[in-house]
Amino acid sequence: MPQTTFARTALTALIILQGVMLTALYAGVPPHPPEATPLFGMAPYLGASIAIAVGALMQGPLATRTGRVLTAIAALAALVSYGPHKYLDAAIGGIWPSVVVGQLAAFALLALLVKTRAATA
Template identity: 45%
Template sequence: MTDQRPTRAALAMLITVQTLMLGSLYAGVEPHPPATIPPFALAPFLSVAIGTCGTAWIMGDSRAGRILSALSAVLALVSFGPQKYFDPAFPLIWPAVIAAQISVATLLAQLSPRLQRSARTQAA
């Protein structure tokens, strides 16, 4: 079993930045994300992304938890992926973008088969 602290820390960061992004959208506080992006409205998407992070946290190191962690990473990249470096608002949002990208990298590293094998070997 791998140490869940890095995974949970990454999920907590993604929950935080996505919740604040959703809050700024509803409040109209600049810089806020657009209400819609092709092909969907952003608020429902962010709600699903936040819920996926929370569900991954609850499911932990189970197979479902690992799948949901990977899905959380992919969903976060829609809002905080490398495309944000070209966003005109990047000078205002870079802390959230960088924190989310570090969190995504942490989740993907925790899901790596090599790390999983190493944890199983240490547990045996």
């Protein structure tokens, strides 16, 4: 699979996961994310994360500097919701599928970015 297609696939996975989280939050369907964290409201954060990932898709996740920057931000933003710290979450029994997929997608994007940078350096 070409790297660009793989990057688009990973970004799409993150968009879907974050969209489902946002929908569960609005619907109040457990397990859903908390409405707020000490740093920000969850709905605006998820909306921003989705917007960044869509921007990366539209720019070309690996094709342009802007696309690569947006891809990196999208991957890092997703790790707030799906990072390794989630294995310590009390709700891990219900959220582990999204945590695993989110981590795979985010880490795949970061690995592609490192590989792309090494190839262009």
